[in-house]
Amino acid sequence: EAQVTQNPRYLITVTGKKLTVTCSQNMNHEYMSWYRQDPGLGLRQIYYSMNVEVTDKGDVPEGYKVSRKEKRNFPLILESPSPNQTSLYFCASSLTARSSYNSPLHFGNGTRLTVT
Amino acid sequence: AQSVAQPEDQVNVAEGNPLTVKCTYSVSGNPYLFWYVQYPNRGLQFLLKYITGDNLVKGSYGFEAEFNKSQTSFHLKKPSALVSDSALYFCAVRDDRGSTLGRLYFGRGTQLTVWP
Numbered sequence: 728e729a730q731v732t733q734n735p736r737y738l739i740t741v742t743g744k745k746l747t748v749t750c751s752q753n754m755n756h757e758y759m760s761w762y763r764q765d766p767g768l769g770l771r772q773i774y775y776s777m778n779v780e781v782t783d784k785g786d787v788p789e790g791y792k793v794s795r796k797e798k799r800n801f802p803l804i805l806e807s808p809s810p811n812q813t814s815l816y817f818c819a820s821s822l823t824a825r826s827s828y829n830s831p832l833h834f835g836n837g838t839r840l841t842v843t
Numbered sequence: 844a845q846s847v848a849q850p851e852d853q854v855n856v857a858e859g860n861p862l863t864v865k866c867t868y869s870v871s872g873n874p875y876l877f878w879y880v881q882y883p884n885r886g887l888q889f890l891l892k893y894i895t896g897d898n899l900v901k902g903s904y905g906f907e908a909e910f911n912k913s914q915t916s917f918h919l920k921k922p923s924a925l926v927s928d929s930a931l932y933f934c935a936v937r938d939d940r941g942s943t944l945g946r947l948y949f950g951r952g953t954q955l956t957v958w959p
Binding site: 769771772775819831 | 878879884885886887888889892933946947949950951952959
């Protein structure tokens with residue numbers, strides 16, 4: 728089954744403790760992206776990747792890192808999490824950035840992160 | 844810059860009645876518009892898109908959307924609402940310019956509630 732898989736689904740951590748949220752897709756997609764969803768703010772893009780070893784900042788990149796060493800994986804790293812990073816996070820992918828004309832984003836089921 | 848506005852945080856409608864979820868957009872170039880739906884504890888699912896062509900676009904689950912260039916709107920509609928349509932709906936516009944090619948900008952979302 729074609730899908731985007733995020734892990735974990737739920738995560739509670741403390742301020743300053745490094746964490747990684749994994750994202751993997753099995754559709755051979757080139758384009759991958761991370762969003763955070765907050766009430767009243769909709770979805771805001773954190774980082775995106777056009778292909779392997781190509782990443783760029785979205786609208787709210789502060790406090791986050793990403794890497795794209797393999798096509799299928801796009802982990803989100805919080806080196807020193809803070810309470811304002813408590814949010815619902817989504818990973819998404821599409822075949823290529825250009826093909827999102829005809830190939831919409833496929834989303835994972837989300838990771839709910841709480842930082843205390 | 845591209846942007847999307849969903850003027851209603853909530854829409855309530857009785858089952859069997861028609862529903863409309865409003866969306867207006869602002870783009871510099873050609874508009875590429877999308878609707879996504881989010882059910883509880885799930886990621887976003889693609890409903891429909893407007894790229895070019897007919898102003899009335901048909902999508903999944905009986906939904907359709909009407910593109911109106913003069914009013915810069917892309918309202919989501921359904922002739923007869925179901926209780927199972929209750930969900931959070933997001934409008935999005937695609938950026939087709941340069942270095943941000945492929946990025947989607949989301950509205951804040953509209954919570955649709957259909958009561959029996």
